[in-house]
Amino acid sequence: MVAFHLITLFPEMFSALSSGITGRALTQKLISLDFYNPRDFTKNKQKRVDDAPYGGGPGMVMQYQPLHDAISQAKAAATQNPLVIYLSPQGKPLTQEIIRTLSQQKSFVLIAGRYEGIDERVIQKTVEAEYSIGDYVLSGGELPAMVFIDAITRLLPGVLGDETSSAHDSFENGLLEYPQYTRPETIDGMRVPAVLQSGDHAAIQRYRLQQSLGRTWQKRPDLIKKRVLSEEEQLLLKMYIE
């Protein structure tokens, strides 16, 4: 069981995780979600969690005390030593490699910011890692936290059946996945590549590797540059390009 402890002003947003693969993982108790709303930790009558930024400027900033107390409670409730992560556009970009490494972890505290962000001292005091889901700014950390939970969950043993194994997914071997086809054989004048119906498993594997290499070269040249290609891969890619 992997426990996700969520620090969020909008716990209701996480109901989206009750669908599909993450929903099944929740029912099977392969993952758990627990919520700590900073608003429940305020010490003022209005339950305010934000205030104006020092130095001026637009927007509001989430205050230290409610966040700190919510995080402390989450850490105290965690049975395994949790990794405290702040989802932030300023964090390290999340990759499948990072997700695979973190999928060994048994417990997380995920902090979803709102407004202009959170008081920097929360980060100084309690945050162990900051991750971004891309170079764009969202209005809150809830969607990034859900992205994180989904990506981790599908790598946990027992979550995906063999028929939906993650081993061939894009990025797993530094390449994008090969193209997929399903019935019917011909549609709108387009035929499934013959090799996929040949029954020749070695030929199918070679075709798929070549497609993976080719489409990564076309769509994500940055990934191809990073990857060391074997002699066979170099040859397959050369044939694809020609």
Ligand SMILES: C[S@@+](CC[C@H](N)C(=O)[O-])C[C@H]1O[C@@H](n2cnc3c(N)ncnc32)[C@H](O)[C@@H]1O
């Ligand atoms: C409007 S954003 C704050 C952005 C902040 N003013 C900045 O420019 O760095 C509010 C919250 O959304 C979340 N967030 C926004 N974009 C994100 C991204 N690309 N990845 C992860 N979290 C993000 C963070 O939790 C952040 O505290």
